[in-house]
Amino acid sequence: MSHNPNLTWYKDAVFYELYVRAFKDGNEDGHGDLKGLLTKLDYLQELGVDCIWLLPIYPSPLFDDGYDVSGYRGIHEDFGTLEDFKAVVDGIHERGMYIIVDIVVNHTSDHHPWFIESRSSKESTKRDWYVWSESDQRYRDARIIFLDTETSNWEYDPLTGEYYWHRFFHQQPDLNYDSPAVQQEMLDIIDFWMELGIDGFRVDAVPYLFEREGTNCENLPETHDYVKRMRAHVNTRWPGRILLAEANQWPADVRAYFGDDDEFHMAFHFPIMPRLFMALKQQNRKSIVDILHRTPEIPPLAQWCIFLRNHDELTLEMVTEEERQYMWEQYAPIPRMRLNLGIRRRLAPLLDNDSRQIKLLNAMLFSLPGSPIIYYGDEIGMGDDIWREDRNGVRTPMQWNSSNNAGFSNAAQLYEPVLNDPVFGYELVNVEQQQADPGSLWHTIRHVLEVRKRHKVFGRGTFAFALPENEGLLAYWRVIEDASAADSPVEKVLVIVNLTGETQQTTLDLSECAGTRPVDILTDKVWPGVDHEPYSLALAPYAYHWLKF
Ligand code: NOJ
Numbered sequence: 001m002s003h004n005p006n007l008t009w010y011k012d013a014v015f016y017e018l019y020v021r022a023f024k025d026g027n028e029d030g031h032g033d034l035k036g037l038l039t040k041l042d043y044l045q046e047l048g049v050d051c052i053w054l055l056p057i058y059p060s061p062l063f064d065d066g067y068d069v070s071g072y073r074g075i076h077e078d079f080g081t082l083e084d085f086k087a088v089v090d091g092i093h094e095r096g097m098y099i100i101v102d103i104v105v106n107h108t109s110d111h112h113p114w115f116i117e118s119r120s121s122k123e124s125t126k127r128d129w130y131v132w133s134e135s136d137q138r139y140r141d142a143r144i145i146f147l148d149t150e151t152s153n154w155e156y157d158p159l160t161g162e163y164y165w166h167r168f169f170h171q172q173p174d175l176n177y178d179s180p181a182v183q184q185e186m187l188d189i190i191d192f193w194m195e196l197g198i199d200g201f202r203v204d205a206v207p208y209l210f211e212r213e214g215t216n217c218e219n220l221p222e223t224h225d226y227v228k229r230m231r232a233h234v235n236t237r238w239p240g241r242i243l244l245a246e247a248n249q250w251p252a253d254v255r256a257y258f259g260d261d262d263e264f265h266m267a268f269h270f271p272i273m274p275r276l277f278m279a280l281k282q283q284n285r286k287s288i289v290d291i292l293h294r295t296p297e298i299p300p301l302a303q304w305c306i307f308l309r310n311h312d313e314l315t316l317e318m319v320t321e322e323e324r325q326y327m328w329e330q331y332a333p334i335p336r337m338r339l340n341l342g343i344r345r346r347l348a349p350l351l352d353n354d355s356r357q358i359k360l361l362n363a364m365l366f367s368l369p370g371s372p373i374i375y376y377g378d379e380i381g382m383g384d385d386i387w388r389e390d391r392n393g394v395r396t397p398m399q400w401n402s403s404n405n406a407g408f409s410n411a412a413q414l415y416e417p418v419l420n421d422p423v424f425g426y427e428l429v430n431v432e433q434q435q436a437d438p439g440s441l442w443h444t445i446r447h448v449l450e451v452r453k454r455h456k457v458f459g460r461g462t463f464a465f466a467l468p469e470n471e472g473l474l475a476y477w478r479v480i481e482d483a484s485a486a487d488s489p490v491e492k493v494l495v496i497v498n499l500t501g502e503t504q505q506t507t508l509d510l511s512e513c514a515g516t517r518p519v520d521i522l523t524d525k526v527w528p529g530v531d532h533e534p535y536s537l538a539l540a541p542y543a544y545h546w547l548k549f
Contacts, residue, residue: 003093004199004240010266010371011303012459013050013098014449017310018376019065020057020079022416023398025409032397032408032415034080034088041091043431047379047442048449051098053202053244055311057085058104061111063171065311065395066102067204068109072189078415082196089197098199100244105186106205107172115173119159131165131176131211139165142217147340167208167217177209177226187233194234200242203230203264206257207247219253227263242266244305248317251295258302269295269304269370271318274327276308276361277350278319281330283500285474287323289465292369303459304370308361309378312391313342314350336386346394348381353423355381356542359444360497363522363544366448367478367495369463379445380434383424392416401432451521451546456480457491468506472499473539475508493521494547498539507534510549518547 019032026035034057044052056066059074066076075085092099108115117126136154144150146168154163155170165174175182190201210222227245234241245257245267257264272295275287298304314331316324324341331350332343343350351357358381365372377398385393397418400407406418406426418426434440452458461480468475475496482489492513498504511532518527527547539545 003197004098007240008301008303009098009240010051010200010242012453012456013371014048014366014452015051015053015100015305015371015373016044016047016049016376017053017055017307017373018398019055019311019395021065022395023376023408024400025411025414026080028410029078030409030411030414031078033078034075034084036409038084038088038091041088041095041097045095045097047446048453049097049374051100051199052092053373054099054101056102056104056204061109061171063109064169065391067104068107068111068169068172069104070109070111070113073192086196093197100200100202100242101193101198102204103186103189103193103201104204105175106208107166107168107174110171110173118173119157119164122160122162128176128179129182130173132160132162133165134162136163139211139213139217141215142167142211145340165211167205174208174211177222183226183229187230190230190233191237194238194241198241200234200244200265202244202246204246206245206264207249207253219247219249219256224256224259224263227257228259231259231263244268248315250318251291255296255298258298261299261301265301266303266305266371269306270315272306272368273308274314274316274319274323276364277314277331278323278327279474279499280351280357280361281326284471285499286471288474289467292463292465305373306365306368306370307373307375308365309347309350309375309394310373311375311395313339313344313394315342317341334386339391344384344386344391344393346382346384347375347378348424348429349383353381353383354542355441358441360499360542360544362445362448363495363546364474364497366452367458367493367546368476369478371459374445379442380429380431381424381441382429383419383421385419385421388416399426399430401430402427406430407432448522455491455493455521455548457493461491461493466494466496466508468508470504470506472502472504473497473506474499492549494518494549495545496537496539496547497544498542501541503538503540505536505538507536510535513549516549518549520545521548522546 021032023032024036024040026033057075057079058069059071059076060066060068114126114129117124118130156163166172207218210220211217242265245264247254247257248270254267257267271291275291278287279285332338396416397408434442457478457480461478464477466475478493480491510530513530514532517529
């Protein structure tokens, strides 16, 4: 039943996250759709990404951009049909790429027929599909996630005079995983989409499946048991397909979601993300080194997913209070930039549109341990608009060219207007213009992906810091024993980056590699030979090198 002969393909893959509504409008109704996406698959292939991750595509009132599902076995009418979806899946596979989709397991929309049925009466056959209570005082140790909009995780429902439980917006009631029927239904939904040929799921909001009194209702043993059931199901029926966990937690808690290779194949590494930004502002590597030292080893089949930005606010949940204040001061000086415990900005504006810093963070993203994810539009340095509602300002239409509506659509009215400000507006920042400019961010990223693809060490190699005395420099070894590389059985790459805006000098003990001449695989430049003396280096401001020995 597997169509993936390489069962661990995800370890080498570069992911590309996109919101169908924002990518390309195929029927000129102002909403991006699957037909539009189909016409852009060549673009994604040309960029060199391996796996496309689609944000939720299901029927939904789109109160939370599809994370409020009102039907699990269909496609939102604005996005197309199941036939269109199948065509996208086939188109992606024909181009040698993979596709995963979001599955929202923790909650549904309050428009979902299950919930309508459940709330209709205490005797409803679907009553126990959701979490109901006479009191809003249960599970008081559970935090509120959408702090800017919700004041409680309970919502009173006048229809039956009881409260229902929700971890996100109150329009998103939580499913009750104590119900065997709910547990089974989700496995059936998994099968439905796997049968359509997808390569796996990004599983939304994993830590919150169960509730237990006296706990914070996150990462409970019951949740892990259910995840094990999901994985066993996928392993048996869909080998080669993956489950990727969205669990915004500390590394040790996320580590538990890999189990003994019997829970998730992949999980996002949330805590490293803000620390990449922090290190850049502090011009010091310490925060990155600390968090990676705090990151446990993962089992052989598991892989981290790392990212710089995504469709949500840049989350600051996995930092200390002091670090959060620092990040807000540095990266969200205008209060409106802040949302919940995070920052609603895109990559390029966060970095003051400084192409050196944008390239530097990308060079780290593509060489640190794990599979990297690009958020659509970040490959051209798209901007944002903090004045739009909620997280809409980082979900604006993709900027393809400088024609009307950025080449996204010819409709008079779009789901969200294209960006048109003097710095990030579509006439200046767009795919066409960057493809025509060999020095553009787009070309840089495409080149880095091409290089990465030739070196298995990045997806599969070991990781170890080299800690030069100068803390403005971050350096790490990626090493793999059996690289199946033509020239040598061991592949050894030293990544070294300058986190500061000044030239930095240092020396490194490379005596282990004495007698060799490193080559920067990003530029093909050969560096001075290594001997038993300390190796002297000077790095230009925000420079990065991938030195192969
Ligand atoms: C996490 C998703 O990334 C976010 O966009 C969504 O609002 C919540 N889960 C709720 O589904």
